[in-house]
Structures are given as structure tokens and as C-alpha cells.
Amino acid sequence: MAVEIRETPDTASVHAILNATGAPVVMFDQVSLAFDDKVVLQDITFALISGHTKIILGASGSGKSTILKIILGLLPADSGAVWVNGSRVDQMSERELMAVRAELGMVFQEGALFDSLTVRENVGYKLYEESRMPIDEADRRVQQVLGFVGLEEYTHRMPSELSGGQRRRVAIARAMAARPKILLYDEATTGLDPITATTVDDEIIKLRDLENVSSIVVTHQLRDAFYIATHAAIRDNGVVRVVPATEKKAREAEFIMLREGRIAFEGNADQLRESHDDYLRTFLS
Numbered sequence: 001m002a003v004e005i006r007e008t009p010d011t012a013s014v015h016a017i018l019n020a021t022g023a024p025v026v027m028f029d030q031v032s033l034a035f036d037d038k039v040v041l042q043d044i045t046f047a048l049i050s051g052h053t054k055i056i057l058g059a060s061g062s063g064k065s066t067i068l069k070i071i072l073g074l075l076p077a078d079s080g081a082v083w084v085n086g087s088r089v090d091q092m093s094e095r096e097l098m099a100v101r102a103e104l105g106m107v108f109q110e111g112a113l114f115d116s117l118t119v120r121e122n123v124g125y126k127l128y129e130e131s132r133m134p135i136d137e138a139d140r141r142v143q144q145v146l147g148f149v150g151l152e153e154y155t156h157r158m159p160s161e162l163s164g165g166q167r168r169r170v171a172i173a174r175a176m177a178a179r180p181k182i183l184l185y186d187e188a189t190t191g192l193d194p195i196t197a198t199t200v201d202d203e204i205i206k207l208r209d210l211e212n213v214s215s216i217v218v219t220h221q222l223r224d225a226f227y228i229a230t231h232a233a234i235r236d237n238g239v240v241r242v243v244p245a246t247e248k249k250a251r252e253a254e255f256i257m258l259r260e261g262r263i264a265f266e267g268n269a270d271q272l273r274e275s276h277d278d279y280l281r282t283f284l285s
Contacts, residue, residue: 024083025050025182025214026071031080031090033066040066042261044080048182051212051252053204055225057283058258064218068184071216072104073097085181105175105213109187113159113167113174119146120155123174131178145173149203165196172203176213183207185217189224201227202242209233210240222284229253229269257283 024047031044041063048054056064069075070082073089082090084100092100113122120142121128127138146152149169159167168188175183185204189197201224207213209232219225230253232245245253255272257265257280265272265280272280 024048025085026054026216027081027083028067028070029081029083031070031077031082033063033070033075033077039261041070041077044261044263046256046263046266048214048216049252050181050214051208053208053215053217053228053253054256055217055219055229055253056256056258057220057222057225059283060220062258063261064220064258065186068106068186068216068218071184072101072106102178103181105178105180105183107168107171107175107183107185107188109190113170115159117159118155119151119157119159119162119170122159122170123177125174126178141177142173145177146170148176148206149173163196164192165199168192168200169203172200172207176207176211180213182214182216185215185219187219187221188217189219189221194223197221197224198227200224201231202233204228205231205242206233206240210235225255226269229255 026048028044028046031041032039033041044067046054056067058064066075070077071084071089073092073094077090080090081088085103087100089097089100114125117125120139123145124138124142127133127141128135131138133141143152143155146155149172151166151169151173154162154166154170159170162170188204189200192200204215204217205228208215217225217228230245230250231242232249233240233242251268254266254268256263257272259279265275265277272284275281
């Protein structure tokens, strides 16, 4: 499934993935986007398989976050096709996109919490304001997801009372509250110290491995990228632990390296480390 250095991805690569793994939950086929004369993305083709992780790396301005905006339907591509959970989103109206977005969760760089709302209100916002779920059921779900990220005792705290890492974990809890099938992370660990960043990485791993959430992780933090790719979450006598992944499990997480709007590399952690491409070696150093 992994493809080593490739300068011109094409539709055939998507079909090869489909034949090998079955239908993906996200698929880009020859997607391009430009703002006036500036090319942001060019001929982007990849597929995200259910329960797997794509980690998108690249220099600032290489188009990483733009890919997430296209998945959410916030930016229309100039050409190509985009599928999310079997629906072709690049041909949808804003109203049709709302149903697709209901199955997506988004975690932003700064957490993007509402400062005037408590942790409970932040996490349950979508349930309280945008669904018909009874309040008591929504409250139970909020407690459940806060427990998942280890913050069940912080229900009535305000965002200003939380550390940076805790705010990111609340943001993850909010993103997963409505049980999305796909979570998108945009620089979720930027600005955090390494120890705190690892607690956020652990939540990403736990959601993927214990909740079968498919994920796309945009980051420029190489340490976090490789940690997510090479670790797995397990339940050991009722206790959740994050441990080094088996070789088979580690291959399920794939890296995409963007260079000037194109895919310069797609493959697993070992293939990325072993690449002799000068640009990749410079980036990894």
C-alpha cells in the first residue's frame, strides 16, 4: 500500500489502494488548488483507510492545513475529486456538507475552546445545541469522553483554569463527543512541552486503537509524528496502556510529505527514515 518517492501521483495509485484494502473513509484523487498565481496543492492523490492514520508533514505553506479545509468543505478544490465516508464532497452544497461534517471531528492548534463556557459546556456544545439528545444522556456522554481523556473531575472548570495540555485534551473530548468516524488534527501539539505533548499524542492513539477512529494528523513536530505512528493503545486487565506498536500495526500509520504543494513521499515510518531523498533527509534532520 505504501508508495516510495513519487513526483506525479495519479488515479491508478488510488485504485491500487482500493484493490488492496477496500473502500477508504477519505480519498483525494488528483486534487489541485491555487490562489491566483500561487499553487497551493497540485495533483494530490491519497486514501485514508478506516481505523488508520495519515500523518501529513511539510514545511510552512506546503498545503498541510489546506487539505483539512478541503475535507471539511471549507475550501473548494479547483480540480479533482474528494470523497469522505463514501460521499463526493467537492460536488456538494453547503447544506449537504452539514451531514458530512457531522461525522467529522476537528482539533485545532490552540484547542479553540469557548472561554465563557465550562469544560462540560465546551465538550457537550454540539450535543446540547445541535442535537435532540436528552440533557441527561448528553451529560452522561460528556462525562464518558472526559473520563476517556482523564479529565472527568474538571467538568465545572473554566478553560482559563486549565493548563495548555489539558485544554488540548478537552478539545479532543469535544471533538469525539458526537462519535465522529474521522478526526482531523491541525498541529494539536504545537506550543506544548514534550511531556505534555505526549499526553495529547496518547489520546490520539487511544481513539484510533480503542474507538476505531480514523485520523489525519497535520504536524511539523517530527517527534510527535513518529510517536503516533509507532505506538499503540491496548487494554491490559482493564487498564489502558500505550506501548510500542507491532511491526504490522506501525505499518498502518502512513506519512505524507508535502513539498511545494505536491506529494514528495508517502509511506510508513521505516520507509521515511530509510529514504535517501535529499529533501526528505534535510527535513528529517
